[in-house]
Amino acid sequence: MNPQPNRFFHLSLIFLVALNLLPHWNDHSVPTIVVGGFCLVWRLLYEYQKVRLPNDFVKAVLVMALSYLVYENYGQILGLESGSALLICAVSLKLIDRVDYRDAMVLLFLNFMLLLARFFESQSLGITLFAGFDLVITTALLVQLHNGAQVRFDIWTLLKTGSKLVLQVAPVMVLLFFVFPRFSTGFLSAPSRQGALDGFSNTLEPGSLTRLAQTDQLAFHARFKGEAPALTQRYWRGGVLTENQNMKWLTREFKKNRLRPLAGTSVSSIAYEILVQPVFNDWIFTLDRGVWVEPRHSQWQRRVRQTEGSLFRFTKAPDQKLLYEAQSVLGGSPSLRASQGASLFADQRALYLQTPSEATDPRVRSLVQEVSKGQPTNEEKAQRLMQFYSTQFRYTLSPGRLKTQELAEFLFEKRVGFCEHFAVSFAALMRLADVPSRVVVGFHGGRRNKLSDYYRVSSKDAHAWTEIWSDTQEQWLRFDPTTLVAPLRFELGGEVFHSLTDDQRALAQSEGFLSGYDRGWWQQGFFAADALATQWNLFLLKYDQQGQKDFFAKLGLGNLHPLVLFGVSILVLVLFFLWLRSKNPLFAAGDDSTQRAYLKLQTLLEKKGIQKKSFEGPSDFLIRAQKEDPTRQAPLESFRKNYLATRYGLQKGESLGKILKSIR
Amino acid sequence: MRKIFKKGEKIYIIPTQYGLMYGLGIFVSLTGGAIYNNNLAFVLCFFLVALFLIGMVQTHANIKALSIEKMTLFLSPSDSEGRGMIWLKSSNPEGHNQLRVQCKDNEDVIDTVVDRIHKNSLHPHFFTFKTGDWGLKSVKKIKVSGRYPFGFFYTWRTFDFPVDYAIYPKPEGEQTLQAVDDRGSGEGHRVQLGGHDFSEHKKYIQGDSQKHIDWKAYARGRPLLTKKFDDGHRETLWIDYAQAQGDHRQKMHQLSRWVHQCEAGTVVYGLRLPGQGAPLGSGENHKLYCLQLLAQARGRI
Incomplete structure (x- = not known):
């Protein structure tokens, strides 16, 4: 007989x-989400008695159609993402x-499983807070379901019931989190996700x-x-493009x-x-130039x-946030050259x-000739070309489209662009001037969060620049023409620069603008949320196998064997169980001891020939027993009074066990 | 199966199929956490483990500190709906929820759910049950079980609580009761049961003639009432086992029907069974006495 x-x-x-489908909204294909929403609305x-539920045939068709859609969208059924999509479909159809x-x-x-699937996609603070709320509601509903007909849709009751349970669970959950031994299986790989930021x-x-810089x-x-490099040095390399059209x-x-393995530690390396x-x-x-x-x-x-x-590069795309350490050597250094091969072979050159072709536009030809005049080195050619970019160009996030996609159109007609145009x-132009060159994409800058000591690099910091091969230094050198076109962007950083209006940018040239901007209450709030x-x-x-070791080492409990930690986990559970029992007075002695004492007395009196009659209550029986056995009159009366007080008066009377002994 | 002993009190507790499914969820989250180094999966796993333990303790506590003070099974007709009442006493500071009370000692199906018993209280619970054959019956054990609060565990305990009760033959049969001379002449004459003039209302009891139900009063919102008629003088009738026709069972069902018919009318009636009987009388108590005699007659006649 189950509660209905x-x-x-x-x-x-x-x-x-609906709550559980919300965080999946962005991560799944449109059909999955549409089906979820459709089923919610239908239910x-x-x-409200506006529609009927579909019949078995319709449901069977829906199940087959959705399974096919999931397979079509994800190319498989048993993967993590497709499994998660199937889970959404199953919940929706149910x-x-x-x-x-x-x-x-x-x-x-x-x-619960939908929440777990969500954790495999994100472990952000937002998802953690969401999960807390979700668990409150789910556990409350479990209780509500078993409350039978008393269920009422009342969000406050749900929150109250669920919060009480979650708070009860929280201490042991936290303890287990820290002590349960972490281990890395290594036999299954993490899932991969396709879906890069638009732009790279x-x-x-x-x-x-x-497009990338316009998002946030x-x-x-x-x-x-150690000490962070200056803003002008913070070029984060991601990709190199070599084929010019x-x-x-293209790359x-x-x-x-x-x-x-890293050959020795360079003195100038930065970790x-x-x-x-x-x-x-x-x-x-x-960071330019990464070595490890x-x-x-x-x-x-x-x-x-x-x-x-x-x-x-990774051999497969990570699905979750990833933490890695890296080392870079800023600028040129002998060790860097050694690690990079130190020369450009003919095929690389x-x-x-x-x-794509010889420069046909006379203006381009003339510019290249100007740059190559005399016998300049590659660096000198690049320096001369940089001068060309210092005037007449304008930096903007909305440059408009080029009609011909030709170099000359941009260089001599449009002259308005974003970093990628200049790079x-x-x-x-460098290649036309016979200088090996390539375009590098990545980020520049990063805004320091004073509350966490981390530099935040966002899509607004996306950047492209150029590298040319120096025959004299035998290494690739960075040249960034955008620094001459929009110097303010490199003083403020991309995130701040692109957040400002033109008027604000005019003001931003004044000294102390950036520190004042960061002190604004909204920026402080932003930093606080970001730090958290x-x-x-x-x-x-970081709280993995090594993190756990470090944590216990800090507590002075270094070198704890995983088996010890496992034992401690079990101990935590046992203590929690005992605590739950002790918290509940039911488990304390005495719940039915009153009645048991009375039944023992009944047996005792029966042995002495005083039988309880079926119509007699305890009080009548004991009064009669006193009359039939006057020698025990006092303890029997004491038993009677205390029994009645304890059992019916809900008071704590004298110990019936002791009185029973005196009757014996 | 887990068995918890506490001072002679035996409470059994086992995981339900949902508890096992939930256990599978714990395993999946633990495995997922380990494979993907996912700490939030671990958090969820430990949350589920702790909730599982709470579920076990609370399901067990829900049935503890509970005693049965009394159970009465009212005189009821066979093969229909019987009624009963149980008084459950809670010494539990949290109270009890969704307790299932079952007795399976005989063919009568006693299976009822007590929604809520408040803490430290005596809770009377009225219930109905499906009756089987008639006769004197008893239950020896009462099983109280529950799954509250999460349904992960099923816990039960059995109380040795003997209760005797009676089920009388269901009123059935179309035979007409013939009047027998009270002075014992043996001469019979037909008597129309019931009278012609309305005398009073009485509460409707199953088995009363539907013709005498006051439907108008019912339409006005009053409970089901049976009209009693009186033609000025009260006739006496003997419901005699010998008068009924058919086999023993048919006779007993017929006698039960006549008792109800007589009570619905204004007659004073008595019951004659082989070896025992009820003197002339009328009223609810008299009817119950007659029906009790019919229930007791099983195996005696």
């Missing part, structure tokens, strides 16, 4: 399912079915980065181990090599850690590869000198 959920419970369940209308006790229990269970790809053409998405957080540049698929968002496919960002990358988790350490152009045109979210992410990412 009523309409109020169904309404609460609709609320819970809601059904509860809503448009009859929901009795069994179904309600299954739905509540699936909600293997192609760069005018407009690509502009977090890219990564970086913390330097006028204003469009080649280079061979990916296993990471070579830092990066907490990166899972939006860049397999790209790994390092080491992800926190071992399974990702095995997946780091090094490729042409001092770039790093040909690659980096490739141009690709600069690199193309970053610290939470770092805590979750």
Whole structure:
């Protein structure tokens, strides 16, 4: 005889399912989300008696159609993302079915699994807070379901019941979190996700980065181990583009090599850690010029590869935020040159000198000739070309489209652009001047959060620049024409610069503007939220096997064997169980001891020949017993009074056990 | 199966199928947390573990400190709906929720759910049950069980609580009762049961003639009432086992019907069974006495 959920419970369940589908909104294909919303609305209308539930045939068709859609969208059924999508579909379809006790229990269970699926996609602070709320509602509904017909849809009752339970659970949950031994299985890989930030790809053409910079998405957080390099030095390399097609540049698929152990520690190397968002496919960002990358988790350490152009890549795209440490050598240094091969082979030179055609536009030809006049070195040619960009160009996020996509149109007619325009045109001109060059994409800058000591790099910091090969120094040198076109962007950083209006930018030239801007209450609030979210992410990412060791070492309990930790976990559970029992006075002695004492007395008196008659209550029986056995009159009367007081008066009387002994 | 002993009190507790499913959820979240180094999956896993333990303790506590003070099963007709009342006493500071009370000692299906018993209180619970064959019956054990609050565990305990009760033959049969001379002449004559003039209302009891139900009063919102008629003088009738036709069972059902009919009318009636009987009388108590005699007659006649 199971309690049957009523309409109020169904309404609460609709609320819970809607709540659980919310965080999946952005991560799943449109059909999955549409089906979820459709089923929710259908059930809601059904509860208000506007529609009927679909029949079995319709449901069977829906199940088959959705399974096919999931397979079509994800290419598989059993993957994490497709599994999560199937889970959403299952929960949604269950809503448009009859929901009795069994179904309600299954739905509540699936909600836990939906939450778990969400954790595999994100462990952000927002999701953690959401999960707390979600667990409050789910546990409250579990209780409501077992309350039978008393269920009422009352959000405050749900919150009160659920919060009480969650608060009861929280201490043991936290304790177990810290003491349960962490282990890395390593036999299953983390899932990968396709879906990079719009803007970074293997192609760069005018407009690509502009779109990225117009969004406001977090890219990564970086913390330097030691003094941070100046803003002008903070170029985060991500990709290198080598193939020139006028204003469009493409990259080649280079061979990916296993990471070579770092040869010695360079005195000028700089170490830092990066907490990166899972939006860049397999790209790994390092400060210019990265020499070493080491992800926190071992399974990702095995997946780091090094490729042409001092770039790093994962063998598969991470699905979650990832923490890695890296080392870079700023500027040129002998050790860097040694690690990079120190010379450009002929085939590489040909690659980096490739141009779509000879310069046909006389203005371009003239500019190239001007730059190449005399016998200048590659650096001197680049320096001369930089002068060309210092005047007549304007930096803007909305440059408009080029009609011909030709170099000359941009250089001599349009003259308005974003960093990518300047970088690709600069690199193309360098090649026309017989200087090996390439375009680099990544980020520049990063805004320091004083509350967490982390530098926040966002999509507004997206940037492209140029590298040319120096024959004299035998290494690639960075040239960034945008610094001459928009110097303020490099003083303020991309995030602040792109957030300002033109009027504010005029004011921003004054000294102290940036510190004043950061002191604004809204910026302080932004920093606080960012610091909190970053610290939470770092805590979750760092509390692994090593993090646990470090934690116990700090407590003076270093070198704890995992088995000891496992034992402690079990002990925590046992103590929690005992605490729950002791908290409940039911488990204290005495719940039925009164009645047991009376039954013992009854047996005792029976042995003495005083039988209780079926119509006699305890009081009548004991009064008669006193008359029949006057020698025990006093203790029997004492027993009677105390029995009545304890059992019916709900008071604590004298111990009946002691009186019983005196009667014996 | 987990068995908890506490000073002679035996409470059994086992996980339900949903508890096992929930256990599977714990395993999945633990495995997911380990495979993907996902700390929030671990958090969820530990939350579920702690909730599981709370569920176990609370399900067990829900049935503890509970005693049955009294249970009465009212005289009821066979093969229909019986009525009963149980008094449950809680010494529990939290009270009890959703307790299922069952007796399976005989064919009568006693299975009822007590929604809520307040803390430290004596809770009377009225219930109905499906009756089987008639006769004197008893239940020896009362099983109290529950799944509150999460449904992860099923817990039960059995009380040794003997209760005797009677089920009388269901009023059935279309035979007409013939009047037998009270002076014992043996001469019979037909008597129309009931009178012609309205005398009073009485509460409707199952088995009363539907013809005498006061439907107008019912339409006015009053409970179901049976009209009693009186033609000025009270006749006496003997309901005699020998008068009824058919086999023993049919006779007993017929006698039960006549008792109800007589009570619905204005006659003074008595019951004659082989070896025992009820003297002339009328009224609710008299009817119950007659029906009790019919219930007791099983195996005696």
